Amino acid sequence: MRTTVGIIGAGPAGLLLARLLHNAGIDSVVLESRDRTYVEHRQRAGILEQGTVDVLRAAGAGERMDREGLRHDGIELRFDRKRHRVDFPALTGGRSVTVYAQTEVCKDLIALQLKEGGPLLFEAEALAVEDADTDRPRVRFRHQGREDVLDCDYVVGCDGFWGIARTAIPAELTRVFERSYPYAWLGILADVAPSHDELVYARHDRGFALLSMRSPSVSRLYLQVAEDADAESWGDDAIWDELERRFETDDDWRLDRGPITQKSVTPMRSYVHEPMRHGRLFLAGDAAHIVPPTGAKGLNLAVGDVVTFARALTYKKETGSDERLDRYSATCLRRVWQAERFSYDMTSLLHRAPDATPFEGRLQLARLERIASSRAAETDLAEAYTGFPLDELG
Numbered sequence: 001m002r003t004t005v006g007i008i009g010a011g012p013a014g015l016l017l018a019r020l021l022h023n024a025g026i027d028s029v030v031l032e033s034r035d036r037t038y039v040e041h042r043q044r045a046g047i048l049e050q051g052t053v054d055v056l057r058a059a060g061a062g063e064r065m066d067r068e069g070l071r072h073d074g075i076e077l078r079f080d081r082k083r084h085r086v087d088f089p090a091l092t093g094g095r096s097v098t099v100y101a102q103t104e105v106c107k108d109l110i111a112l113q114l115k116e117g118g119p120l121l122f123e124a125e126a127l128a129v130e131d132a133d134t135d136r137p138r139v140r141f142r143h144q145g146r147e148d149v150l151d152c153d154y155v156v157g158c159d160g161f162w163g164i165a166r167t168a169i170p171a172e173l174t175r176v177f178e179r180s181y182p183y184a185w186l187g188i189l190a191d192v193a194p195s196h197d198e199l200v201y202a203r204h205d206r207g208f209a210l211l212s213m214r215s216p217s218v219s220r221l222y223l224q225v226a227e228d229a230d231a232e233s234w235g236d237d238a239i240w241d242e243l244e245r246r247f248e249t250d251d252d253w254r255l256d257r258g259p260i261t262q263k264s265v266t267p268m269r270s271y272v273h274e275p276m277r278h279g280r281l282f283l284a285g286d287a288a289h290i291v292p293p294t295g296a297k298g299l300n301l302a303v304g305d306v307v308t309f310a311r312a313l314t315y316k317k318e319t320g321s322d323e324r325l326d327r328y329s330a331t332c333l334r335r336v337w338q339a340e341r342f343s344y345d346m347t348s349l350l351h352r353a354p355d356a357t358p359f360e361g362r363l364q365l366a367r368l369e370r371i372a373s374s375r376a377a378e379t380d381l382a383e384a385y386t387g388f389p390l391d392e393l394g
Contacts, residue, residue, distance in 0.1 A: 077203075
């Protein structure tokens with residue numbers, strides 16, 4: 001089998017890349033180790049930056065998102081029993097975010113790929129990327145019980161942190177930067193209408209809490225817990241009781257309860273692999289970088305990566321120049337490190353470390369008071385949260 005671009009992984013990054021390449025007249029093949037049902041139901045991110053929304057629309061994948069997604073023009077910060085709303089459009093020249101789950105993005109892109117795009121092979125396990133430093137890289141994979149080879153001009157690894165693409169880059173050429181956090185998130189899905197119409201980020205002496213949603217009738221909420229916490233050790237009533245404590249305010253706001261349908265624990269870590277390119281192998285999304293979920297950046301960073309690659313390859317097709325492909329890693333990493341910085345800042349601003357001192361707690365409150373009282377500080381948060389324009393990627 002032969003194609004121009006071999007894409008490993010049919011998450012949102014790999015699927016969107018296939019769509020962008022199709023629209024540019026460039027052929028591709030997508031290899032996904034899981035089956036379609038798994039891909040369409042794995043719970044991940046749910047906040048789309050303005051740039052991500054714009055890209056999906058331009059790619060022809062925005063119809064259902066525009067119909068069912070929830071546009072949010074701000075977030076609420078809670079601390080010291082007080083509430084402060086950050087107004088995104090007023091601070092960013094009209095930018096906002098959209099709540100639309102990654103599962104739905106994948107469903108939309110899979111439908112388009114199967115209808116209009118190139119081959120999308122489910123249950124096709126990539127085994128190795130070979131000859132990445134030549135002009136004829138190849139992907140060995142297993143599909144329908146037999147091994148095969150995908151010959152390519154380029155390979156893009158969108159196969160996540162545990163995928164095989166990154167291992168094809170020689171260790172002596174790489175640098176890894178990482179940090180693990182001494183806490184985790186206990187996340188729940190609940191069949192109850194969200195208790196607020198925008199996301200609520202709460203800093204509390206007992207730990208962080210987040211009120212989010214998946215739809216007008218399904219709430220998504222998170223609690224900071226110990227890094228080794230077991231989701232099933234938390235009873236439903238205990239979860240709701242703890243959420244109520246951490247969201248408490250001095251006004252009459254109340255948290256509505258409902259049946260909890262799913263519980264899971266998410267570890268917190270930051271990770272960056274440099275470079276994001278080796279020869280004709282390019283890494284995108286979690287294959288190259290991970291951010292703690294506090295800043296809602298993971299999916300959006302992956303979109304930035306594949307937009308950068310698609311634009312660079314289109315430029316190569318139109319001009320014959322490798323200039324933008326050669327700049328791929330540096331271009332993406334500028335954006336990655338800004339997202340890492342913002343996600344780290346949001347995490348350290350809102351979470352209570354196990355060994356935190358009263359002094360550090362008061363510093364958190366001082367930082368939050370600064371955001372609430374300074375338009376400059378508030379604007380910096382709003383610009384980073386809604387995402388820096390993708391046209392900066394060139």
